Amino acid sequence: MFKRLAKGIARTRNNLLDGLKSVLGHGKAIDAATIDALESSLLISDCGIDATARIIAGVKSRTSSTESNLIESVVEEMTAILKDCEAPLEISVAAPRPFVMLIVGVNGAGKTTTIAKIGRRLKENGLTVMFAAGDTFRAAAVDQLTEWGTRLDIPVIAQADGADPASVIFDACSAATARGIDVLIADTAGRLHTQSNLMAELEKVKRVVKKFDASAPHETMLIVDSTMGQNALSQAKLFHEQVELDSITLTKLDGTAKGGIVFALASSLGLPIRFVGVGEAYDDLQTFDARDFAEAVLVDTPVTTPPASK
Numbered sequence: 001m002f003k004r005l006a007k008g009i010a011r012t013r014n015n016l017l018d019g020l021k022s023v024l025g026h027g028k029a030i031d032a033a034t035i036d037a038l039e040s041s042l043l044i045s046d047c048g049i050d051a052t053a054r055i056i057a058g059v060k061s062r063t064s065s066t067e068s069n070l071i072e073s074v075v076e077e078m079t080a081i082l083k084d085c086e087a088p089l090e091i092s093v094a095a096p097r098p099f100v101m102l103i104v105g106v107n108g109a110g111k112t113t114t115i116a117k118i119g120r121r122l123k124e125n126g127l128t129v130m131f132a133a134g135d136t137f138r139a140a141a142v143d144q145l146t147e148w149g150t151r152l153d154i155p156v157i158a159q160a161d162g163a164d165p166a167s168v169i170f171d172a173c174s175a176a177t178a179r180g181i182d183v184l185i186a187d188t189a190g191r192l193h194t195q196s197n198l199m200a201e202l203e204k205v206k207r208v209v210k211k212f213d214a215s216a217p218h219e220t221m222l223i224v225d226s227t228m229g230q231n232a233l234s235q236a237k238l239f240h241e242q243v244e245l246d247s248i249t250l251t252k253l254d255g256t257a258k259g260g261i262v263f264a265l266a267s268s269l270g271l272p273i274r275f276v277g278v279g280e281a282y283d284d285l286q287t288f289d290a291r292d293f294a295e296a297v298l299v300d301t302p303v304t305t306p307p308a309s310k
Contacts, residue, residue, distance in 0.1 A: 005286055006296040008278020012259030013297055016041045020070070030059065030070065038074070045257065046229045048264030051081055055263075071298050078294035081263055086290040087247070087272035089118070089219070091127060091183060098130070098176035098184040100209060100216040102169075104202060104243065105223035106235060107190030110251035110277065112141065114223050115185050116148035117285040118275070122183050123154065130179070132172030132186035133158035134165040134205065145187055155179070165189060165201065166208040173212040186217070199242045206243060221247045221274065224265070227256040233264050240269060251277035254284075262293065 006013070019041030035056060042052040058077035059070070091099050101118075105111050112135070119129045131149050133156055135141035142158045149156035157172035169186045176184040186209075188202060209216045222245050224232045232250075239245055248271050253259045266273065273288040 001283070001286060002292055002296065004283060005276075005278055005292060006299070008254040008284060009259045009293075009296055011255075011257040012045055012253070013299075015045050015257035016260075016298060019044060034070065035060070038070070042260060042263075045260035046264060047260035048230065048233065048267060051260070051263035051267035054081055054267060075291075075294045075298055078263060078297065079291045082266050082273075082290035082294060084270055085266045085273045086288060087274070088287045089247070089274045091122070096213060096215055096218060098173065098181045099218050100173060100213065101183065101185045101219040101221060102188065102206065102209070102217040103185060103221050103223060104188050104239060104245075105190060106225070107138065109190065109223045109225040111135075111190065111223045112144050112148065112187055114249060114251060114275070114277065114285065115145065115187055116152060117277075117282055119148075119154050119183075119185055120152050120282060121285070123152065127182040128180070129154050130172065130176045130181045130184045131156045132169045132184060134169045134172075135187045135189040136161055136163045136165055136168060137189045141187070141189070155181075166205045169205055170208050170212055173209060173216070199238075202243055219246045220244065221249055224248055224250050224261075226250045226253045226259055226261055226277075229256070229258045229261055230264065232261050233268060236265055236269055236271075240271070245271055247272040247274045249273070249275040249277070249285075254278045259297065 020037055039052060039056055042055060055074060055077040059073045062073050103111050103115055115131060119131060123129050131145055131154055133142040133145045142161065146156045146158060157175050159168050165188060172184055172186060188205065206217060220243055222236055222239050224236060236248060248265060250262060253276055275285050276288050278284045278286065
């Protein structure tokens with residue numbers, strides 16, 4: 001799985017290392033030129049000002065750091081930033097049933113495909129799953145989710161194009177309860193974070209779901225297209241302000257050299273990162289692991305020192 005992750009974010013890794021080639025490998029103490037090269041590489045990779053400053057400060061504080069072990073030092077600092085966001089999606093036996101997941105994000109972020117991958121993962125873990133086709137505005141969105149449901153043998157609750165999304169999702173809650181479903185994953189229409197009318201509609205969906213179950217939705221997950229760079233951070237902030245996100249999943253990390261956006265999101269919002277997508281295959285949606293990600297950003301093999309044998 002680490003190899004798949006490392007391969008998936010190779011463009012980001014190459015982007016970072018290109019900026020460090022001129023200062024790596026000399027073995028001398030870290031100097032101003034090394035710090036400048038590191039800082040520029042991190043910013044170019046969209047790590048953001050806050051995360052970059054934290055990494056630089058951490059590297060400077062390591063008195064034993066030299067250019068020969070710079071990578072290890074940066075991995076440690078990156079892991080520290082990401083560690084608090086490491087929170088796998090876990091649906092316990094004691095969790096409400098149905099456990100309602102509301103999937104939100106802008107058009108093109110990969111919401112429907114991610115829903116399918118999460119649904120398959122949950123089903124393989126022994127949970128019963130249902131999809132709600134709450135994106136009633138995008139052409140063929142209902143058909144797309146229905147097709148995924150057919151492939152995965154997961155029931156889909158849908159209405160005609162143009163139906164009220166809140167009504168669709170409420171009906172799905174009722175159906176999931178009647179059928180004893182463990183997890184209901186609800187799709188929603190893609191919307192720009194600047195479209196106040198559509199954001200208000202999303203708030204309505206949450207209000208209607210709460211009429212069914214006051215504790216629902218139990219997970220509001222934002223799907224972020226990593227290729228959007230710093231704009232993804234703006235999206236996440238505004239979605240969080242409007243609908244109070246529970247988590248983030250990042251897609252398309254294989255399609256960008258600016259995967260440092262993960263660090264910007266972690267540093268600025270601190271929300272749980274459930275999954276990262278590094279390709280089209282099912283296994284390319286990986287549970288987020290802070291150290292694995294930090295290592296994969298800088299090397300294609302783990303740098304963690306294995307535990308000593310007893």
